[in-house]
Amino acid sequence: MKRFSCFLFSFFLxxxxxxxxxxxxxxxxxxxxxxxxxxKVYENDDLSTTVRISANEIIRVPLLGEIxxxxxxxxxxxxxxxxxxxxxxxxxxQVNVFMEEYRSKRAIIIGEINxxxxxxxxxxxxxxxxxxxxxxxxxxxxxxATIKRVAHDKENxxxxxxxxxxxxxxxxxNLIIMDKDTVYISKAExxxxxxxxxxxxxxKYEPGLTVIKAITTAGGFSKIASRGKVRIIRKKDGxxxxxxxxxxxxxxxxNDIIVDPESFF
Numbered sequence: 001m002k003r004f005s006c007f008l009f010s011f012f013l014x015x016x017x018x019x020x021x022x023x024x025x026x027x028x029x030x031x032x033x034x035x036x037x038x039x040k041v042y043e044n045d046d047l048s049t050t051v052r053i054s055a056n057e058i059i060r061v062p063l064l065g066e067i068x069x070x071x072x073x074x075x076x077x078x079x080x081x082x083x084x085x086x087x088x089x090x091x092x093x094q095v096n097v098f099m100e101e102y103r104s105k106r107a108i109i110i111g112e113i114n115x116x117x118x119x120x121x122x123x124x125x126x127x128x129x130x131x132x133x134x135x136x137x138x139x140x141x142x143x144x145a146t147i148k149r150v151a152h153d154k155e156n157x158x159x160x161x162x163x164x165x166x167x168x169x170x171x172x173x174n175l176i177i178m179d180k181d182t183v184y185i186s187k188a189e190x191x192x193x194x195x196x197x198x199x200x201x202x203x204k205y206e207p208g209l210t211v212i213k214a215i216t217t218a219g220g221f222s223k224i225a226s227r228g229k230v231r232i233i234r235k236k237d238g239x240x241x242x243x244x245x246x247x248x249x250x251x252x253x254x255n256d257i258i259v260d261p262e263s264f265f
Contacts, residue, residue: 029123030073032104032179033057037074039081042094047085050100063089074099099123107177109134111185112141125177127160131185137162140204142186149181163207189254193218196225196260205254212248214258226261233257 031037033055041047051059057070064084069077078097085093105121107130114135121130127145131137147158158175162185165173177183189205191214198219211230221227232243234256243250252258 029099029102030071031057031069031077034101034103036100036103037069037077038098038100039078040096040098041081041085041090042096044090044093052101053104105179107179107181107183109183109185111183112138112187113185114138121177121179126174127177127183128165128174130177130183137185140187142188143207144186146184146186147175147177147181148184149178191252191254192257194257194259196222196262198222205252209252210248211246211250211252211258214252215248215260221260224262230258230260233259 031053033053035053036050037053037059038050039048039061047062049062051061053059053069058066058068060066061081064081067080067084069080072080074097078095081097082093082095085095102120102122106118107121107125108118109130110116113131114137116134119130119133125133127147131145141162143161143163145160145162147160149156149158160173160175164170190202191205191209192202193214194200197215198221200218203214203217211232215221215230228245230246230248232246232250232252234241234243234253
């Protein structure tokens, strides 16, 4: 079941990415402490260098000395060096900056994921790419992903409906994972089927579920089932309520227990 779940996630991810426009991932990456940059100055090999970004987000470049790269993308670093070189050093300098090593960005993913843990963010990582990096969703994964993000000393929580993202292809939900994000994948809610049913057990709840769909998922009625006496045991806020002789199109709620008694006639 676990392998099937991974295959299903990979299938939907592949389809999703196939029809999603490619983006310039490297250009959008914001550099940070520990990253190693390869700086190339066209026709000036003596100014070209490889540097590691310091703890206070500064690099040292030949001729220019120390330069702050705090909160800059790779393309912005290149533009800043070009501007400084053009200010009295070179005529129309051309600078290219490449990532030698990604070291600065990390995020955590936990919950119903096959390989939970902390991962380096190499370049631009979307939510789906991050889930894939961590081995995909488990078979018990729910439809909710929560991203906990700290920005400007404030903690924000962003909720993502995975069904809308993966199955419906709502690309606006495929957010970029940021440094120090924590992603939590919820566990699926379940319902229970018991009594004269071929495969009584607990099953993964999905929105729009009805009694007949739930019973069908559980293999259908047994030969001695009393089909007209199906009841639902529903618990809410500590109280238990029994719905008698429910219709087959009755909506099922999470944690419902669907019971079909034996027929004596």
